[in-house]
Structures are given as C-alpha cells and as structure tokens.
Amino acid sequence: MGRFILARSAQALLVLLIMSVVIYALIGLMPGDPIDLMISADPKMTSADAALLREIYGLDQPLYRRYLAWLTSALQGDLGYSRLFGQPVLDVLLPALGNTLTLMATAFIVAIAIALPLGTLAAAKPRSLLDYGVNFYAFAGISMPSFWLALLLIMLFSVTLGWLPAGGMAPAEAGLGEKLRHLALPVATIATLHIGAYSRYMRSAMLEVLRNDYIRTARAKGASERRVLWVHAWRNALIPVVTVLALDFGFLFSGALVTETIFSWPGMGKLIFDAVMGNDFNLAIIALLFATALTLLGNLIADLLYGLLDPRIRGAGRAQ
Amino acid sequence: MNTTSLSPTALALQRFRRHHLAVISALLLLAMVLAVAAAPLIEMLLGHSANQVDLYNRLASPSWQHPLGTDELGRDTLLRLLYGGRVSLLTGLAAAVCAATIGTLVGLSAGYFSGRTDTLLMRFTDSIIALPLLPLLIVLAAIDLTKLGLSAQLAGDESISLYRIVVIVGLTGWTTVARLVRGATLSLREREFVLAARGIGASDWLIMRRHILPNLLSPIIVAVTLSIGSVILLESVLSFLGLGIQPPLASWGNMLTNAQQLIWEAPQLAVYPGLLIFITVICFNFVGDGLQDAFDPKAEN
Numbered sequence: 001m002g003r004f005i006l007a008r009s010a011q012a013l014l015v016l017l018i019m020s021v022v023i024y025a026l027i028g029l030m031p032g033d034p035i036d037l038m039i040s041a042d043p044k045m046t047s048a049d050a051a052l053l054r055e056i057y058g059l060d061q062p063l064y065r066r067y068l069a070w071l072t073s074a075l076q077g078d079l080g081y082s083r084l085f086g087q088p089v090l091d092v093l094l095p096a097l098g099n100t101l102t103l104m105a106t107a108f109i110v111a112i113a114i115a116l117p118l119g120t121l122a123a124a125k126p127r128s129l130l131d132y133g134v135n136f137y138a139f140a141g142i143s144m145p146s147f148w149l150a151l152l153l154i155m156l157f158s159v160t161l162g163w164l165p166a167g168g169m170a171p172a173e174a175g176l177g178e179k180l181r182h183l184a185l186p187v188a189t190i191a192t193l194h195i196g197a198y199s200r201y202m203r204s205a206m207l208e209v210l211r212n213d214y215i216r217t218a219r220a221k222g223a224s225e226r227r228v229l230w231v232h233a234w235r236n237a238l239i240p241v242v243t244v245l246a247l248d249f250g251f252l253f254s255g256a257l258v259t260e261t262i263f264s265w266p267g268m269g270k271l272i273f274d275a276v277m278g279n280d281f282n283l284a285i286i287a288l289l290f291a292t293a294l295t296l297l298g299n300l301i302a303d304l305l306y307g308l309l310d311p312r313i314r315g316a317g318r319a320q
Numbered sequence: 321m322n323t324t325s326l327s328p329t330a331l332a333l334q335r336f337r338r339h340h341l342a343v344i345s346a347l348l349l350l351a352m353v354l355a356v357a358a359a360p361l362i363e364m365l366l367g368h369s370a371n372q373v374d375l376y377n378r379l380a381s382p383s384w385q386h387p388l389g390t391d392e393l394g395r396d397t398l399l400r401l402l403y404g405g406r407v408s409l410l411t412g413l414a415a416a417v418c419a420a421t422i423g424t425l426v427g428l429s430a431g432y433f434s435g436r437t438d439t440l441l442m443r444f445t446d447s448i449i450a451l452p453l454l455p456l457l458i459v460l461a462a463i464d465l466t467k468l469g470l471s472a473q474l475a476g477d478e479s480i481s482l483y484r485i486v487v488i489v490g491l492t493g494w495t496t497v498a499r500l501v502r503g504a505t506l507s508l509r510e511r512e513f514v515l516a517a518r519g520i521g522a523s524d525w526l527i528m529r530r531h532i533l534p535n536l537l538s539p540i541i542v543a544v545t546l547s548i549g550s551v552i553l554l555e556s557v558l559s560f561l562g563l564g565i566q567p568p569l570a571s572w573g574n575m576l577t578n579a580q581q582l583i584w585e586a587p588q589l590a591v592y593p594g595l596l597i598f599i600t601v602i603c604f605n606f607v608g609d610g611l612q613d614a615f616d617p618k619a620e621n
Contacts, residue, residue, distance in 0.1 A: 015447045023459070031464035139609075143602035145553055145573075147560050148594030151580060155587045166583075257454045258557055262580065272455045273561070276462050288459065291452045299450045 008303060012296040016289070023288050024067050027281050033059060037083070037279060070285075080282035084274065089286045092271070097290070099169060100267030103260070104252035106183060107190035112245065115195045119202025120237070123210065124229050134199050141196025150189045150262045157185060167264040186263045190256050194248070201244050205237040212236075239309045246302035332538075335614040342610020345603035352600060356409060359402035368396060371568050391575075391589055392582055401592055404570035408597070411485055411565070412552040412604075418490030419551070420544045423497025424536070430498070431505025432528055442502065449495050457554065460488045461563035481566040485558060489551050497543045504539050508532050538615035546608035549601040556597050572597045 035053050039045050054060050058069060073080075079089040122134040158166035170179040209215065210233055218232045219225075257269030264270065268291055275284035326334070337343060363369055366385060372395060382389045387398045430441040465480065474480065508514060509532065517527050558564035559573025567574055572593040579590035 011443070011447075015450070018447075019451070023456075026459050026463065029463045029467045030459070031462070031467075139602055139605050140598075143549060143553075143598055143605055145556050145560075145594055145597045145601075147557060147576065147580075148590070148597065151576065151583065151590045151594065155583060155590060159584055159587060257458070258561070261561065269455070273458060276455075276458055284459070288452075288455055291455055295452045296450055 004307075005300075005304065008300055012300055015296060016293055019292050020071065020285075020289055021067060023285055023292075024070065025063060027285050028063060028066075030276070030279065030281075030284075032279050033281075035059060074286075079286050082275070082280055082283040084278045084280040084283065089283050092283060093268075093287060093290060096266060096268050096271040096287075099265065100252075100260070100269065103183065103186055103265055103267055104190070104256070107187045107194070107256075108245075108249065108252060110187060111191040111194040111198055114191070115198035116202050116238075116241070118195070119199035120206050120229065120234060122199065123203045123206030123237075124225075126207065131203075134196075134203065138196035138200040141193050144193060146189060146193055146256065146258045147262055149192060150185070150259055153185050153188055154262075167262070169265055186256075186259050186265050189259050189263075198241075198245070201241050202237065205240045206233060208240075209233045209237040239306070242309060243302050243306040246305050247299060249298050249302075252298075332611075332614040336610050339606075339610035339613055341606045342613075345606035345610075348599065349603045349607065352405065352596075352603075353409065356402055356405040359399065359406065362402065363399055366396065366399065369399070371395060371400075371570075389588065392578060392586070397589070397592060400570040400575060401572070401596060404572045404575055404593065405596060405600075407482065407565055407569065407571040408552050408555060408573070408600070411482060411489075411555050411571075412548045412600075415486045415489035415493065415551045415555070416544050416548040418486055419493035419547060420497050420540055421494075422490065423494035423543070424501050424533075424540060426494065427498040427501025427503075428505055428528055428532065428536070431502040432509055432524065432532065434506070434509075438502070441498075445495050445498050448492070453492060454557070457488060457492060457558065458561065458563060460491075461485070461558050478566065478569055481564065481569070485555055485564050488558075489554050493547055493551060493554075496547065497540065500539050500543055501536055504536050505532055508535055538611075542608055542612045542615060545604055545611055549604035549608070552597060552601050552604070 035050050035057070038053065039050055051060075058066055061069075081087065082089050082092045085092045118134055122128075122131040125131060154166045157164040164184050165182055166185075168182060170182040215228060215233060218228045223232070257273055259265070260267045260269040261273050268287065272284065272287045272291065274280070275287055366387075368385075389397050391397055391400065426441055426445065430438045430445075461484070465474075465484070514527060514531050517531050522530075555564055555571065556573030556576075559571045560576050562574070562577060565571035565574055575593040576590060579586075579593070582589055
C-alpha cells in the first residue's frame, strides 16, 4: 500500500510539473503581454520605454528562461501580484477556494442525498416506472447545458416569482437565511445536473450486488426485503459508488466554472475565468495550477479510498 | 421470422428498432438536420436574411414575418436558430470525428503493442482525464493565434473560430474513445484470426488495419455518437462564455449570451436556443445508447 501511494503521488507530481510548463506556455500565448497593458494605460510611453520595461521584466528572454525564473520564485513562495485585484495572488485565491468549497460541498451533499436512495429504489424494482424515470432523468442530466438550466432557474425564481436573488454571494455578516437564499440557485443547478449520473452509478452498483449469493442467503433466512436492500446490499454497493463520487469530488475543486460565472459566485471557477479574460497572468497560472493540483489530489484519494473500503482489495494487495 | 438468416448488421438494426426512445431520437435528429439544411429556403420564404438587423423591430413578438419573433437587434430568431444549428451540428460532428480518430490511434497502438507502449500511452490518457478540463479549454480558446504565427488577417477570420473549436474539443475529447478501443483491441489481438494472420507473416500495420480496425467499428460508432452530444455541449458552453463561435456567426451557445443580459426584458430569447441544445444532445445520447444495445446485446444490464 505504501509503495502504491508513493508511486501514485510521484506520478501526480510529475503531471503537475508538466502541466505547469504547459499552462505557463499557454498563458504566454494569450493576447497581449503585461507591457502592452502598461502601454494602453499610459499613452505617453514610447516604444523605447516599452523595450526597456520588457528587458526589466525579462520578457525579452526565451520562454524556458522565463519559465525557470517563474518556477524558482514560485517555489520560494513568491507567487506575484494579481493585476485585477491589486493583491498578492494567494490573498485572492484562498477566499475563492473557500467560497467554491461552500458551494460545491453543499451541492454535492444535496445531490448525494437525493441520488443514492433514488438509485437504490430504481435497482430494487428494475423496469418499474421509477426505474425508467430515473434512467430518463439520468440522460436528461448529462444532456442539459448547465448555463441554460441556470438561466431557466433565474427566470423562474428571480424574474417571475422574485423569491431568490439572481446572483452574488451574501456578505459575511449576513444571517444564515440570507446566505442560504444566495446559495439556493447555484446549488440547485449543480445538484440537478449530478443527481442523474449519481443515481445511475448507484443503480448499477446495486444491481450488481443484488445478484450475489449472500443476498439470496439473507432472503432465505427470512430477512425483510427492506433489510436486505438497505442493510445487506446497500453497504456493499456503496464501495464502487464512493470511489466514483470521490473522483468527482476532485473535479469539484476547480468549481463549476459556468455556474459560478452566471451566478457571479466568487469561487475558483469564476476566478479562473476572470483571470484568463482579464489578462491577469500571475493569477491565471496559479489558479489553474491550484485547480489541477486539487483535482489530482481528489483522484489520488479516490484510488486510496477504493482500497481502504474494500477489504477484498486490501487483502489482495497484501498477498502480492 | 427466421432470424438465423439475417446478417449481423440487419440483426443490429432489428434490435435498434426495439429501442423506442432511440428510434424517436433518430427521427427527431433527422428532422433537425433537414430543417437546418433548409435554412436558406426558409430565409427566402420569409423574405429577410438571418443577420439582417432591423432596429425598429426589436424584441418583436411572433408574427407571420417572424415566426419566433426577433432578438435585441431585430434579427429573426427562427432563422438565427437554424443557422446556429448548422454551426452546432457541424462542429459537433467534426470535433467528434476528430476526437475519435486520435482516440482510435492511441487506443489501437496501446492495445496492440501492449507492454511499455501501453503503459506509457495509458498513463498519458489517465493524466489527461484527471485534468480540470473546462478551465484549460478556456485558456486554449483564449489563445492569440497571431502569436502562433498565423497572419492577423487569417486569425481574425470569421470561420477561424469554427476550426479552433473543432481542434480544441478534438484535442481533449479523445480519451474515452482511446480507453474503449484499447480494451477491445486487447481482447481482439489474442483471437485466432489475428494469430493466423500473424502466422502467415502479416505485418503489424496490416493486422491492425485489416483485422482489428474493422472489428472496432461498432464500438467506435457508438463512442462517436455519444461524444457528439458532449461536444455540442462543450461548444455551446464556450460560445456562451464568448470564447467559442464568434458573433455575428450564430450558434446556439452564443445566442444565449445576449439572452442572459436581456433576461428581465425578453426571457423568451433564453428558451429556444437552450431547448434546441438540450433536445439535440439528449437525442444523440439516446441514439448512442440504442446503438450500444444493438451492437452489443450482451452488455445490456
């Protein structure tokens, strides 16, 4: 197990390093450079000034030199300043990460709380109306453009009914009710889209488990159908589901970029979008790398969880 | 009916017909393609073009002249939906084919050569899968093409946003196909007809092309059908964010960009493009599902 963790961590670190090169190069290909921005801000600047500034900032150097310089200072903890916010990158990033976690964790919990029972019930009665309904819903969930769903929800709850705010996050000093009101629509958007897929995972995992001999044994010894379903089968079916969910949780860190942007939720997704669109090079690189790192971490945890939850796999690992 | 005399394709078709949702979806998609193809005809019938601005007639309600009303610039909504549909369907198809080609090449080489090639290619594929895709796509979509050596005139061309989106989605969407093809290839390469071909001295290239690839056709078709849906979704998201298809060229995604700003005045504008994206994508998914059941009846759960 220890070797496995080490190997996977090393691989994740390697991917992260390669991604830092790729992202750095890509950001360099975006329109304009910091000096262009200075020129547009100060019309009196001459081209000689610009060339001088390029030299000072090292922009006349080849790409790999600039990358190495950036990497050295980043590793020493100097992540630079955000152009858009006028603050150190980390001071902008960490609150955004917190906001994303609030949003995504809530949406994740809501989606799981609805999807797992739904999937179980669908598996208990295959080919029933509920089963077909869940199946259809799953297809709808993966086919729905998230931004359209968000627009429809805004249309219904903000424009027509006027119940909920159309965007933004409640200020820190606001009461819980106000915070929840701001959270409601983005959470609903994300949860609605994920419930379908999650309930399908649960359904197929349950169907798999219900075929096992110990289920027949449980029925034969006279356990009620409810007990068979929710005690004997449920716990075993959860193993593959938890792994898939953990995998998905990794992706949650980068935020639901579209949902956050539409609802102006100040999280990681919106931050990345704003940084890329606003030529905030320092912030864009770090935010993207942060999102990548957290996603990789999520994957790693999913792998470990699979081994931890399933004693059969743990045993097999030891036997090898 | 005596089913034993039917060819595998006919059998698959028969099974497909039993998947009612898939059949209805296929018909809907056919209707959509026909409508989109007939866009110039409808343009002629209505007597105005899709991008014709009419500021005296902004946000008009439906009429004979404008069956679905007009948008904030007085352009006909129906016509823009039809032309937008052309863009969305074409980019979807092109990018899915592009992704499938890359995925097939990667998966085929990994599965056929196995060993170190396999490990390397699949580690690479897994790493791509583990990346936060959308944020990276946004960076790719924001790249200044002149910095890649394209002339300013070419980079500013209207149709370049079309090619760009096809390339971006093609470059990132191949992973599913690669895994699928690898899995199928791994089992095919041990089959007797491959061993026989190798025995009579056929080269690797010939075996892959003549003996393995044709057997991969059905999983690849399924994968392409399923991925067209997700490609259309990605295209619409990027266009919605202003990074995909650039106006005045209409796409279902970028029609919704303006609709968000106008949601208080003209909520109807936000309904049609999204509905069309949703219907198209869900239809492709149902057709893909139907094809999967039809080609591989054993996999049905």
